[in-house]
Amino acid sequence: MSGAQQHNIGRSVVRPDVRDKVTGATRFGGDLCGPEVLSASVVRAAHAHAKVIRVDFSKAKAIDGVIAVLGRDDIKGTNRHGLIKRDHPVFCDERVRYRGDAIAVVIATTPEAAKLGRDAVEVEYEALPVIATMADAQADGAERIHEFGNVLATQLIRKGDAAKALGESDVVVTRTFAMGGVDHAFLDLEAGYAEMDGDVVTIHASGQWVHEERRLIALALGLPVERVRIVQPPTGGAFGGREDISIQIYLGLAALTLGKPVRMQYTREESMVARHKRHPMEIEYTLGATRDGTLTAAKVIIRSDEGAYASTGPAVLRKAVSHCTGPYRVPHVEADGVALFTNNCPTGAMRGFGACQLAIAYEGAVLAVARELGMDVVELKKKNLVRDGDSITTGQVIPVASAIDCLDAALDRFHWNARRKDHPAPHLRRGYGVSTICFGLGYGDGYPDASRARVRFAEDNVLEVYSGGVDVGQGLHSLLAQIAGEEFGIDASRVRVIASDTALTPESGSSSATRQTLFSGNAVKLAAGEVHRQVMDAAAVMLGLHWEDLAIKGDRIVGIHHENVATPLAFVLSGARARGFTLDSTAVYKPRTVAPTDQSGRSPRAFLTYMFGSHAAEVIVDIETGEVRVERIVAAHDVGKAINPREVEGQIEGGVAQGLGMALMEEVVTRQGRILNASFTDYIIPTILDVPRIEAVIVERADLEGPHGARGVGEPPLIGAVPAILAAISDAIGHPVEQTPATAERVWKIIHQDNAEHLT
């Protein structure tokens, strides 16, 4: 827009949804109901790996209140879903591959009857050997979980000659890292409601990409997409955990088959058993350097536990490999990743996927090199971090490489050089850690990635934004209102947002990959810009001035050089309509990325843009018990431009808290394919008492692509938090910490094993 009016951008507007959420008035998926609504309950597998010999619904159907039991024979379309490969059965046919596998869904007049029906479904199994670990999956003669074997995907990077460069390096460290599985633990459990609207199946359920969900549901139901409508209710968190299909097909199938409204809600336990998790990974990392601290080469071997089905696995592995050296310049790189099927819960998208696990590894390796060289780790980092115009391991040149800006901002706010080194008590040790991370935004690697948006002035002259993008709690819709309003100088609170309904809104891709601010933000800005041009063209005709001499100011259109010219905007809008202007535009933002070559895994533009961040953490470790208390975290992130600074801070704070959970306590514990801690009693996430003071530092080096220079913020805050906390523990105890979560017991064992004489 012309002129200096800055109504929205960079202002911490209060989101319209927050009052209802704080006061409890918001109706989430589980709150949706209707008259004579039926209830559904899913029959889950009783084995982690077995052949299904016989399924008998007769006893279940005989239960009072049970209306129907639907299984694979009732699927009229494809009995499979999945984001990349269609390999996840809606209902198992010949085989169960994990304990969350669905056998059937029971529909009844009450939730209690549905549960009784569920328990009455008889399934006869023939148990198969359980592939419980990645080692099991790779063992000679291992039982094949899928026909083609137990390897889902492999990925590599070849750059220079890593073996030779390592041989010529002054120091070489090899460290092994391991990350446990993590649950998304969003509070708003999988829950929804479906009904028939004429011949259209309408499903109210929270996902992360309503249009893709519609495609997958239509595929399974054997319907054209026009006969499926997805409406997203307000959503209490997603973190990647709503990318895979959960309840949607069961709901749609039940409503379609029975012609009646149906609702269902998982329990926490069912949610944890059924839903995919963050990938456990094992990473062997070899890093070389010259004596002066210049990194020379990296050799990285990654093994990723996919669980039973592919989900986003291939993309996660690629993200891991493409981020294997993070924000560092490493001239020679050899990375190999393999994704292995097991009979564990499938693993899929979770905040920072792939990049997060590798950040633990490359930051741990950099720390090990610093220790080996006797060099300050900050100095080592600064010597090797990418600078503007450098390329990273994929070969992509980074025009705005703000790793050092973020590092400096974090250390400055932390008062890093003034940090205390005292022991708070004889058994307590203070430790400090710093991380620097990078993150490629969007799907990348040539995968189609587009956001569409429609902007118009409605008949009541209210500016409207239509976006398929879902707000899972991150504040997307308010942000889009800010961007649309900005084009006209209209306050965000006066913009009406119609969103995440496949019947009303254009496709905007997923709320994932930290992509919505940049992608949907740009689409909205493009569409709003076109509507703005129409308004100004109409005003020019009506006022007899060149459009460049006119500007929107408040509720009026005024002449920039003609003080006497001023007309209400509403008058111009009516006039524009009368003159045939639609005041309505749909735009698409679809930038290009480039797929990597098979031989090198490299790409000149693997991702649209890269983001950088740096965290500084202080911990206190009880060296007798291994307990860790995080005292303080400073998190600096280059978001390009903070459209809504308070929301950016909120995302940083949430990411740090979630990262703290992953670093210290969260782990899905699995034995023989069974999750041992599938409840909030046993799966421990941080409470407010565990979360320290978090200081969010917003760095703003404008992005070349993003709307108003904005990139986004969703994932990097989690990615940066974990290695900073691990480094701080390592500093406190004087030993590397290379496994997550770093529970009290694990930290104690690290101290104990290396200092056995002091502790026995």
Place this chain on the structure above:
Amino acid sequence: MFYRPESIDEALALKSRLGAHGTFLAGGTDLVVGIRKEKTRVEHFIDLTRIAGLDGVYRDRDRLRIGALCTHAALEREAITALADACETVGGPQIRNLGTIGGQLGTASPAGDVSVALIALDADCEIASVRGTRTIALADLFVGPGRTVLSPDEMLLSVSIAADRKSAFYKIGKRDAVAISLVMAAASVAPDGAVSIGLGCVAPVPLRARLAEAHVREHGLSDDAIERAAELAMSEASPISDHRGSAEYRRAMCATLVRRLLRGLR
């Protein structure tokens, strides 16, 4: 059936009649969870919350008597450190406002934070039935996980603890609140030098570390004596490995915590 006796006598008469078919209900923080998870089946509830005077705390010279219906929240600010600290680590505020001491003891969880603190405070408990009243050492109440020596007609009325002791409690959990303990310990020192030590999550029941107690009773709280007591406490523990932690860590922490608590009480 749901019964709501108004007096102890009425409650005891009901329990005598219903026996194992009657289940006492107070705060319900454990019972209701068990029912929801379908792990507990209740035929008849005997709701104790209408009985006056069961939630009191009475001082009787050097002892403190705590009524079975006293909540954890009510004890958080008691001057007895181990008791107050243990109560403060139980669950979250909502659970502490509802959950009672009688429920804590009756549940007989080896992970009962307050049970361990009470054991370390030389606790006795008063048990009543229509047949009369008896008093036993708290450490003798527990038989195994979820099991006590209470007969089907009996009810725990109160627990009495030493109120003149220096005491301390330490819990290792997976996070700072609302966490089941991984291992915990409590200890107290009486004016005459007697020491009581309780350990949690390291045996099928909340454990009294009698060998360790005897050692410091005889040898005092010198560094050497404490070190030996810590080793003895470790030898008395018989922890298991589960998804929260290994037996090895739990056993080692028995020594660490006993050492730390006793040093702090010198």
